[in-house]
Amino acid sequence: MDLKQMIRIIPDFPKSGVLFKDITTLLKDGNAYAQTIDSLVGMSRNLEPELIVGPEARGFVAGAPLAYALKAGFVPARKPGKLPAKVVSYEYELEYGVDSLEIHEDSIKPGQRVLIADDLLATGGTASSTVKLVEKLGGLVVGLIFVIELSYLDGRKMLDGYNVMSLLRY
Secondary structure, eight states: OOGGGGSEEEETOSSTTOEEEETHHHHTSHHHHHHHHHHHHHHHGGGOOSEEEEETTHHHHHHHHHHHHHTOEEEEEBOTTOOSSOEEEEEEEETTEEEEEEEETTSSOTTOEEEEEEEEESSSHHHHHHHHHHHHTTOEEEEEEEEEEOGGGOGGGGGTTSOEEEEEEO
């Protein structure tokens, strides 16, 4: 199945000139979703991750089933105030402000092999911030894997030196 055909393109969202890649149409099709996860598993199995870290919220959609299939643990990277125990955080700049991600400080042990999974690589800001969080706790980032990469936004440049994989590229 051609997974690109399962992605809905929405013009001018969230602002004029943007062609938004909507994965909800892929997710609602059981066969397409299964093929997506199976493909991500095939791309990353040789990395032997112990943990998958998925940034809120669509990183959960790719990361949790990937963790299950690879028999790895799953660690959510959340927006501030969403996790109940002690956290570490990383603040990063957006086009018009600042955002941050948090993970529990006991979620990654030094030296653990970590694969970061998300639905989309665009400018690389969220992915780079997630890398910083993992490394702050001593985790070893063995790769980053994405369902979609918007290669024209050069997000890979922010992740230079890391193993970056994407299933679909635009």
